[in-house]
Amino acid sequence: MKYGKITPEIIKEIKNAVGKDIVFDEKVHRMAYSRDWSPRDDKNTTLPDVVVRPKTTEQVAKIVEIANKYRIPVTPMGGLTGMGGGAVPIYGGIAFETKGLNQVLEIDVENMMATVQAGITLWDLNQALKAHGLYFPHEPESKKAVTVGSSIACNNDSTFGIRHGRMVDHLSNAVIVTGEGKIVRVGRRKALCSDSGYQLNWLLVGAEGTLGIVTEATVKVIPIQKTRMVDMIVFPSLKDSMNAIRDIIHSGLALESAHINCKQRLKFYTHSYKEKHGHEPEIPDWAEALLGISFASAEESDEVVKFSRDYAIKICERNKGLIVKEVEITDGWWASKYTVNFTPFKQKWPDSQREKKFGAVDCGIPIGRIEEAYDKFLEIAKKYNQQILGMCIYHERPNRLSPSISFAVFNDDKDPENVQGFYKYVREMCEVAIKLEGTSATYIGDSEFKTPWIGELEHQESYEYMLKIKKAFDPNGIMNPGKKFPIQLLGYEE
Amino acid sequence: MEELPKTKKHIEEIYTCNRTRCGFCIQKCPVYEVTRLETYSSRGRTLVARGIFEGTLPVDEEVVKLANTCLLCGYCEKNCALDNTEIFRDFKQDLVERGLTDEYIEGGVESLEKFGNPFRQDSKNREVPEIKSNPKSKTLLFGGCTYSLTHQDTLVLMAKLLGDVQYLGAEEPCCMNLLYDTGHMKEFEEKKDEIVAILKKTKAKEIVTGCPTCYRQILESYAEDVKAEPIHFIKKLYQMIKDGKLKFESKEKITVTWHDPCHLGRFGGIIDEPREIIKSVKNVKFVEMENHGLDSHCCGSGSGMMISYPEIGIEISKKRYREAEAAGAEIMLTFCPTCEHTLQKGASVIAREEGEEEFDDDYDFDNPPPPPEPKIKVLNLLEWLLPLKK
Secondary structure (H helix, E strand, O other): OOOOOOOHHHHHHHHHHHOHHHEEOOHHHHHHOOOOOOOOOOOOOOOOOEEEOOOOHHHHHHHHHHHHHHOOOEEEEOOOOOOOOOOOOOOOOEEEEHHHOOOEEEEEOOOOEEEEEOOOEHHHHHHHHHOOOEEOOOOOOOOOOOEHHHHHHHOOOOOOHHHHOOHHHHEEEEEEEEOOOOEEEEEOOOOOOOOOOOOHHHHHOOOOOOOEEEEEEEEEOEEOOOEEEEEEEEEOOHHHHHHHHHHHHHHOOOOOEEEEEEOOHHHHHOHHHHHHHOOOOOOOOOOOEEEEEEEEEOOOOOHHHHHHHHHHHHHHHHOOOEEOOOHHHHHHHHHHHHHOOOOOOOOHHHHHOOOOEEEEEOOEOOHHHHHHHHHHHHHHHHHOOOEEEEEEEEEOOOOOOOEEEEEEEEEOOOOHHHHHHHHHHHHHHHHHHHHOOOEOOOOOOOHHHHHHHHHHHHHOOHHHHHHHHHHHHOOOOOEOOOOOOOHHHHOOOO | OOOOHHHHOOHHHHHHHHHHOOOOOOOOOHHHHHHOOHHHOHHHHHHHHHHHHOOOOOOOHHHHHHHHOOOOOOHHHHOOOOOHHHHHHHHHHHHHHOOOOOHHHHHHHHHHHHHOOOOOOOOOOOOOOOOOOOOOOOEEEEOOHHHHHHOHHHHHHHHHHHOOOEEOHHHOOOOOHHHHHOOOHHHHHHHHHHHHHHHHHOOOOEEEEOOHHHHHHHHHHHHHHHOOEEEEHHHHHHHHHHOOOOOEEEEEEEEEEEOOOOOOOOOOOOOHHHHHHHHOOEEEEEEOOOOOHHHOOOOOOHHHHHHHOHHHHHHHHHHHHHHHHHHOOOEEEEOOHHHHHHHHHHHHHHHHHHHOOOOOOOOOOOOOOOOOOOOOEEEEHHHHHHHHEO
């Protein structure tokens, strides 16, 4: 069986169902929706056949219903900043621009809950919450482009993961349109925990749009944080920096962020330092790990954050840490992770990617085996001719060491062989992660690149049950095909 | 013919954007906010350019529309390390040179050819504002087509305050920004020498203009050859107030905001002066709109948008009005004939939409009631200011 092809008649049918003003089949629009942030070589471009930009759940349902009837692939799209091709319409079909679903539906101050259409960007949601003194602490670096829905779909990282967790901790209720075009409400309404039935709201987190399109979400919010202190500390080993975080958490302090950068990765954040001093900062030879931390409080007074910060520095020093005094180094890191206020706007992204393409694999490694994984990273990246950019360890579950790791490299996207080398590097790193009793994905997902081999490598016998879940939501396998399951498992041929 | 040779000069920048995809340009791009499609953002536009280079899509009328729906307002460039406005200006030029133009903009271009201004006004027989010109003055008052033709009062007020000026009246050339911002660079270059010669002949040391577009164009394209300093009138006004020569007071307490024209603020760097002027007026409370200063939003008319795609331009203008409303302003001030006109249009559309009532039986179709007045007035800074003179 093959996927259905979009025809002028089908486009007409869609237009009749939802109005012609949200359906775009001109080539310029199809081109603009052909790419995310994933490394791919120049020849690897696939265009959707049509772009739709619905404004309501009902419109989404009507379009998916038609797609399902003709077995047309559907690719939901959010911020389009994903790193694994998760939102690339690799089998063509319909691209769903979800950013048209951008309304705030309710800000419930008393219950500290916000209900939104899922295409709203994280940035816009926080603008709306500000007026109520509230704040949504999910903070990926891409927050200006990324939507609530794509954060659910990709379970992306948050700068403040170690304090507030990420989408799986925030999402209370959701509305999805399934692969059959049915509108289903899942979750626990505004209750903060539930034991009833299966927690389908959790199932959606990280599903990469393969079960349906999330159109509405209710998320937990917190009071605006009014005071904050940010520091960087260098350590002689990765292990020392991990121990410092562990000790800070168990001392009773509430860390807001804790990121460990290997020495090489720091160069990614030194633009403000270089701007001021004209050269790269001199990091002591013995330093192998750089830990960035922040403490924040909803109190007007900075007493809480000051005490926390001073005590945490003491713990770091006890673990052989040395505080970084050059404020520009800390600022450069913090501008990347939180303020996104780069002055001048020569931020790490464009300037670092003028020649080469950023790429990363996002393995999760058990806390005691980070150094082993790091050594393997250096070895495997070299083997596939990938330029090493460095490792950054985020911690993404509240109040615990919970490594979500970016093993980052630069590759040459003008050289198809080097891009293929990157895909091989991803695979081999995932094999290492599994060997170390970890996992292959922590924030990018299975996406396009891991899908062909992920079942065999990571899931084995449980993959079959996952496929059953997939089919329950999307019997014809039209939702984001080529992601999580190779299309052959859904009964299709290339 | 080679596909887009001028744009191709930026191929490295374009591929860098495709490689980066941070999406900071999408957040608040005025055109994206109205169209809500990636395509119209900077990141979408560069991807389309790449598609053309790689032969994935042809240069068709949709591409022409895409090129002409960039305001060149510079908002995305402020949030990016790449030279977006340069890229998209060259993109327009490539299309113009292939004969792929927008019919409405072509009307303006033809008028520049024929009449020397974009408004089809016969320059020789046009009505010139009554301004006393001293041909020996080292200060040239450059009226600009729009103030000279449609907002003469503002120009007369400016001349009055400046005192001794040289003014070219019907001989004054157009700054040719319409050619520059719509990609008619060949035509622009052809006119350049002629304009430089006219300006040089005045022997002026400074060229004062009230139009931010003329100001920027003189600054970027003519000043060096003419050897005269372009000055926006706001700077002069600011100095007069600072020197204590002018003092203003409002009888009633009033809340006022300032709209930064793109050519004046983001490109011209004149951001604090108008605010200081407004704050100097007694009984006036100054408030900022959400998007202001370097982050200000276009009025909706950049690059001839109100000529070619008014349905997009008017929505951008309406959003600006809503920002003023959210800031609690009663008056939105600016100093740009195009911004003034466009924002007034947006305001009146909102007033009409809000004032829409059902026709009842005794509605007099022969003598309809006057259109409703917008709640927030859009005014030229100088016109608002002078009646408040102490």
